[in-house]
Ligand code: SF4
């Protein structure tokens with residue numbers, strides 16, 4: 001039987017590798033810095049998030065959930081790393097482009113049942129008539145600034161903007177109720193429609 005001889009190229013590579021640095025990195029004994037574009041754990045940035053729920057809507061892994069608490073008037077968005085597939089859809093869909101961003105964090109083992117999490121807590125606006133959730137105040141203000149003069153076509157955005165500018169109390173009249181006070185209330189779409197049709201508040 002004829003024994004195959006090693007090819008010259010393999011011999012050169014084998015000998016050369018004895019004197020060159022290893023191709024593997026030193027992790028976990030040395031810290032590993034992932035390359036740019038690496039899709040690690042998403043993180044909420046509360047100051048940039050307006051609580052619009054776009055990230056929740058697009059998340060294919062249902063790794064993002066939210067809870068509205070009418071008592072405390074808070075909306076809590078929660079991200080769970082154990083359900084995340086690191087697709088980056090949440091970051092791409094974020095209306096402020098900075099509310100949730102993927103980091104380079106990849107060591108996500110945890111003893112917690114929900115795994116590693118990140119949360120954003122935002123203030124809710126409740127309908128002044130029926131108490132239903134209208135949205136987050138930061139979301140309304142963000143939209144009001146975004147649409148500019150068009151906000152005069154939407155009473156809720158207009159009132160949210162005037163509230164931010166501290167004009168709302170003045171318009172409502174602290175001591176003398178406005179004759180059409182319903183127009184100066186932050187209402188859910190149902191109550192707004194009813195108020196406009198019946199003109200009774
Ligand atoms: S990266 Fe993908 S799976 Fe993970 S939270 Fe964002 S949208 Fe959901």
Ligand code: SF4
Nearest residue numbers: 049050052055094099
């Ligand atoms: S602002 Fe961005 S991070 Fe906040 S709820 Fe909307 S999409 Fe999610």
